Amino acid sequence: MSPEMLFGLLWKSLLQTLHMVAVSGLVGSLIGLPIGVFLATSGKDELFPAPKLNYAIGLIVNAARSTPFIILVVAIIPFTRLLTGTSIGTTAAIVPLTIATVPFFARLVEAAIREIDKGLIEAARAMGATPMQIVFKVLLAEARPAILLAFTMTIVSLIGYSAMVGAVGGGGLGDLGIRYGYQRFMPEVMLAVVIVLIVLVQLVQSAGDALARHFDKRNRKS
């Protein structure tokens, strides 16, 4: 394969990966965030006490998280078709990726919020804050660095997951590696794919770390 051709394939696959990861990461996180907040605040004697609903949502989240991703992709094909009109291609692949993101991110957000000192919630209550004000002004503000790291971790996981959606013709870097590098015995394509993925993950992680550090004011020394 000529270098131009390899570069062209890599570029096209990288764009597909970025497209899938960006859309499913953003949409999945936007849905996962409130679910995570709810999981962290709806226990007994918490801000929005609803222990039964909390338990039910927890069960669904666990079920979704314990389903192997490749099975999820295949299992929800009817739902994907309903939503996108097709069950193959990059756009179709975004549906299972998003669905996998929601419970993953929700659990990370829940953990981030549970880390916050209960004293801050008490202080806000003592100021006369409403539960919603506590969520926005205290919980989300204080958990911001941890939530940014959770988002970074989610994106990195998604880059991994996106390698599997070749199964439904989703394309992307993983698919390129499997089809050319493995099935057509072209180790140089496989190597190129792996290098691009490593660089991509490094960039995402560094950017996420830097952002989280920027918003983390806990260990500043004058």
Added chain:
Amino acid sequence: MILPTVAADAVRHEPAKATPMVTFERVTKRFGNDAKSFTALDGVDMAVGRGEITSIIGRSGAGKSTLIRLVNGLERATSGKVIVDGTEVGGLNDAGLRGLRREVGMIFQHFNLLSSRTAFDNVALPLEIAGFSRTEIKGKVEPLLDLVGLGDKAASYPSELSGGQKQRVGIARALATSPKLLLSDEATSALDPETTQSILALLKQINAELGLTVLLITHEMEVVKAIASHVAVIDRGRIVEQGRTFDVFTAPQHETTRILLASTLGTSLPEWLRSGLKPELSAGDRILVRLTFFGATAFQPLMARLVTEIGSDINILAGAIEEIAGEPFGTLVVAYPAAPETLERANRFYAATGLSTEVLGYVA
């Protein structure tokens, strides 16, 4: 009538003032269900006078944290009434409770500042919650930071501040909505003694300048002694003693108070003295007497006169001079021969001068 000093105090001090800022009426608080419930407060009756600094002191687990949280509704009483400035807290709905909380500031042992906000924005938080505009907030926060001595730290994050500075931010935050009552939950317990004194001085200043009523809970007698005009002693969910700090400290009625006081006021005897102490007199023994000086007797040269009165054979074994709620208070433990004529001369002297005494025992 277990607490005569309280009744006398009520007659002496209350008529001049309006109704108390906070009243507890037979307040009981139980946690948990019926099967294994825990009674944190058991029939508490207490009043917090307007414009005064009142302290609740007790050991950990005595119920003081629960008691203070009933005032702003962070906890709800199981039975009884908590009345804050004429409003019964238990009768308020959520919105009413939020309104009350904007009129009651609170500071905490661990400060509870938001790490993601600067000192300025931490103080601004209660104002944001109450819906003030950005300009109004600026106009209120800056004078408050100046008041607590942190005018130059507005842009600092809590992690860049010392413990004392963090508590100052906490105090400014508690004052932001111009409350009529300030609750202090062990506000100095995480601070070193020097910083504690500076924070107490600030609270005292705020009390004097703004006329703010302060209710504080603490396990440190030093704190009570330094700033509280009134004190209530709590033990296992009951108020066992309350009244003017000076009265309670100089004439403690309850065992818990005595134990809490012993370490603070230099009233506990040194071990070497206590071990040799006998309750009964035998020939040739010396008598051990604790003399307590306060009020009129604090300023007179009574020791010199006592020496003259009973002869020079008198030992001073322990003692301390303190200031309680702004009044001087001293104790001395002295020993002299327990011969009948010496004792008689001494007792005549005590009666004539009004010196308060307590016979501790006899030593060989």
